[in-house]
Amino acid sequence: MKNEDNLLDKIVSLCKRRGFIYPGSSIYGGFAGTYDLGPYGVMLRRNLVDEWKRAIEEEDSIAFIESSIFTSRKVWEASGHVSGFSDPLVVCNSCHTKQRADHLLESIGAFADEKMTEKKINEVFDAHRKELTCTICGKKDFGKVRAKNLLATSTLGVFEEDDQEVYLRAETAQGIYINFKNVFDVGSYEIPFGIAQIGKVFRNEISPRQFLFRMREFEQMEMQYFVRPKDAPAAYARWKQKRFEYYPTLGIKKEKLRLKQHDNLVFYAKDAWDIQYEFPFGWNELEGLHYRGDYDLSQHQKFSGADAGVYDEETKERYIPHVVETSVGVERTMLMVLCDAYSEDEMNGEKRVVLRFHPRIAPIKTAVFPLLRNKPQLVEKAQEVYRMLRQNPAFGGAVRFDDNGNIGKRYRRQDEIGTPFCVTVDFDSLEKDDVTVRDRDTGKQERIDVKSLTLHIKEELTK
Numbered sequence: 519m520k521n522e523d524n525l526l527d528k529i530v531s532l533c534k535r536r537g538f539i540y541p542g543s544s545i546y547g548g549f550a551g552t553y554d555l556g557p558y559g560v561m562l563r564r565n566l567v568d569e570w571k572r573a574i575e576e577e578d579s580i581a582f583i584e585s586s587i588f589t590s591r592k593v594w595e596a597s598g599h600v601s602g603f604s605d606p607l608v609v610c611n612s613c614h615t616k617q618r619a620d621h622l623l624e625s626i627g628a629f630a631d632e633k634m635t636e637k638k639i640n641e642v643f644d645a646h647r648k649e650l651t652c653t654i655c656g657k658k659d660f661g662k663v664r665a666k667n668l669l670a671t672s673t674l675g676v677f678e679e680d681d682q683e684v685y686l687r688a689e690t691a692q693g694i695y696i697n698f699k700n701v702f703d704v705g706s707y708e709i710p711f712g713i714a715q716i717g718k719v720f721r722n723e724i725s726p727r728q729f730l731f732r733m734r735e736f737e738q739m740e741m742q743y744f745v746r747p748k749d750a751p752a753a754y755a756r757w758k759q760k761r762f763e764y765y766p767t768l769g770i771k772k773e774k775l776r777l778k779q780h781d782n783l784v785f786y787a788k789d790a791w792d793i794q795y796e797f798p799f800g801w802n803e804l805e806g807l808h809y810r811g812d813y814d815l816s817q818h819q820k821f822s823g824a825d826a827g828v829y830d831e832e833t834k835e836r837y838i839p840h841v842v843e844t845s846v847g848v849e850r851t852m853l854m855v856l857c858d859a860y861s862e863d864e865m866n867g868e869k870r871v872v873l874r875f876h877p878r879i880a881p882i883k884t885a886v887f888p889l890l891r892n893k894p895q896l897v898e899k900a901q902e903v904y905r906m907l908r909q910n911p912a913f914g915g916a917v918r919f920d921d922n923g924n925i926g927k928r929y930r931r932q933d934e935i936g937t938p939f940c941v942t943v944d945f946d947s948l949e950k951d952d953v954t955v956r957d958r959d960t961g962k963q964e965r966i967d968v969k970s971l972t973l974h975i976k977e978e979l980t981k
């Protein structure tokens with residue numbers, strides 16, 4: 519476990535050093551559970567979001583929406599989040615600190631998860647009470663496990679004394695359910711179809727931890743697929759398979775992925791599976807795949823009075839569509855691709871750290887260097903090559919010019935960012951109009967004519 523923790527520490531430090539991810543509010547000592555994206559983090563995020571969108575709408579009719587973060591309190595009362603969205607919390611009677619009961623149980627190898635009911639987790643906790651030690655004071659004296667609601671709140675109002683407490687959204691899914699009829703009534707979409715959205719969500723996590731794994735503010739990519747009830751099992755099976763097969767297309771190692779069914783269902787789910795990834799701290803949920811039945815649309819119909827039903831031309835009856843949900847965090851996906859890509863090896867007798875990103879998700883596709891920064895002809899030629907690549911739409915602007923430090927240092931820097939190709943302009947380039955292209959993974963270098971360079975790299979990137 520020590521080495522694996524160490525790996526996570528190395529990734530955290532690389533992310534900061536190379537401008538992927540910084541701890542939130544770091545100059546003020548940090549703000550737990552929040553992280554800020556740096557320039558390469560923004561580019562990595564954009565690639566992951568683009569890939570997700572492409573895959574989600576590859577074969578299906580999908581409408582994209584963007585709903586508000588501030589919503590009526592009733593949304594969360596109807597959804598069940600006010601009464602049922604909680605983490606199991608336990609207080610140490612000796613030092614009075616609050617801790618996650620499921621994490622304490624996990625630490626001694628006892629099975630527990632955050633989705634257990636309060637009654638169930640109290641039973642498990644009681645069975646192991648004698649073995650459980652407070653992580654702060656070391657005593658074995660805990661109270662009863664209590665459910666702590668995870669909805670994050672804010673206040674809104676004209677005068678402070680009139681301020682109303684509001685919930686920040688805890689999942690993007692509810693914004694989709696409350697807009698289901700708005701989208702359906704436009705007439706462009708017929709059942710089955712999906713509504714998807716990508717956006718920030720907020721959760722009052724008691725113990726944010728493991729870097730991007732458990733945050734208080736994060737982004738979700740969710741898709742709710744609306745089907746006729748009888749078609750729901752087949753749609754659920756199809757989406758489960760489709761999402762599971764998606765991750766290897768991002769270059770993720772197949773042996774690090776698995777599908778796992780939930781033993782304990784959350785309040786809204788009829789069936790639930792996770793796509794799990796083997797993170798440095800063990801197998802954990804990457805993406806949730808839930809069969810939600812008609813729970814959400816029925817709840818909103820009940821609480822709002824607005825009809826959520828649709829007319830079935832075949833049976834000539836009205837019905838409430840069933841929902842199959844796919845839900846994954848952007849940052850959790852980032853953490854997975856960083857863990858999967860991180861590697862240490864030796865090249866030309868030197869140790870190096872390299873992020874072996876799949877070229878499609880690599881933040882920078884190509885870096886261009888002049889061999890020496892103090893030779894104006896080399897710099898000018900390198901700038902010309904850089905502009906040629908950068909302006910080509912195939913690279914989406916993801917090309918860097920780098921003349922800082924010697925060539926070895928520039929290679930190391932680009933390896934740590936995960937840049938698949940480095941192009942160097944040297945003295946021969948001035949005569950022969952060619953450049954050296956170096957492959958990140960093999961270190962192999964080949965000379966390529968400048969006029970064939972764009973096509974060459976484009977082909978290599980899509981191999």
Ligand code: GAP
Pocket residue numbers: 688689690691721723730731732733734736738740803804805806843845846847848849850851
């Ligand atoms: N709409 C269903 C839903 O929100 P969830 O299992 O609570 O289900 C879905 O969350 C996904 O969101 C997770 O699989 C994970 O990728 C991401 N996620 C959940 N909580 C998170 C947190 N605290 N920090 C980062 N990502 C989180």
